[in-house]
Amino acid sequence: MCDLGHHDHHEHFGFLVDTPEIRALIDTTTRLTATIADTAARVEALRPAFGALLASDGWLPESCARPDDSSRMGGGIGQYALYRAEDRSLCLFSLVVPVGSSTPVHDHLAWGLVGIYRGRQDETVYRRLDDGSDAAHARLEIAKRQQLGRGEFYALLPPTDDIHYVSTISDTPSISIHLLANDTACVWRHRFEPATGVVTPFRSGYANAPCPPDAN
Numbered sequence: 031m032c033d034l035g036h037h038d039h040h041e042h043f044g045f046l047v048d049t050p051e052i053r054a055l056i057d058t059t060t061r062l063t064a065t066i067a068d069t070a071a072r073v074e075a076l077r078p079a080f081g082a083l084l085a086s087d088g089w090l091p092e093s094c095a096r097p098d099d100s101s102r103m104g105g106g107i108g109q110y111a112l113y114r115a116e117d118r119s120l121c122l123f124s125l126v127v128p129v130g131s132s133t134p135v136h137d138h139l140a141w142g143l144v145g146i147y148r149g150r151q152d153e154t155v156y157r158r159l160d161d162g163s164d165a166a167h168a169r170l171e172i173a174k175r176q177q178l179g180r181g182e183f184y185a186l187l188p189p190t191d192d193i194h195y196v197s198t199i200s201d202t203p204s205i206s207i208h209l210l211a212n213d214t215a216c217v218w219r220h221r222f223e224p225a226t227g228v229v230t231p232f233r234s235g236y237a238n239a240p241c242p243p244d245a246n
């Protein structure tokens with residue numbers, strides 16, 4: 031399920047974890063995406079369905095809920111695909127951040143919802159001060175910080191609040207659930223060094239599914 035190597039190629043898309051709870055959220059997302067053109071209104075309408083997934087138990091396999099020692103993000107952070115649309119327009123994944131670990135500062139480049147399923151996370155959000163015309167440098171300042179516990183979630187509506195990092199602040203690994211309108215781990219996005227302004231291309235990868243060689 032969440033172990034790489036047990037799947038044929040076609041099994042890396044669709045429902046990698048197939049439970050009624052995950053199907054309910056993806057079905058609702060697909061329906062609302064087809065009927066609500068405005069992104070902010072669509073994300074708002076998705077809140078009840080996303081909150082329901084976070085509030086329910088038993089649907090996330092333990093194999094998608096553990097640290098990943100071979101993580102490309104470092105720090106043992108595990109990113110596990112639960113659902114991937116074959117056209118790369120939508121994905122659902124779990125992110126396991128061990129105690130004491132933080133993600134790199136990164137962006138997402140897609141609208142979506144992110145919420146806490148286990149543990150607690152501290153989120154630091156950055157505001158970009160330059161015009162984005164230099165692909166290799168960015169001037170960032172901290173826009174806000176917040177702490178989130180089980181069942182709490184926030185929306186991503188790029189470019190607003192799209193650059194952040196998260197740290198686990200609980201004494202157990204945190205697990206966040208991400209519903210995003212791209213194939214997040216396989217998209218070339220960016221990691222940022224706020225102190226120096228350096229921006230580098232970043233593709234986090236899933237622990238349990240390969241990225242297509244032509245992903246961009």
Ligand SMILES: [Fe+2]
Pocket residue numbers: 136137138194
């Ligand atoms: Fe993120």
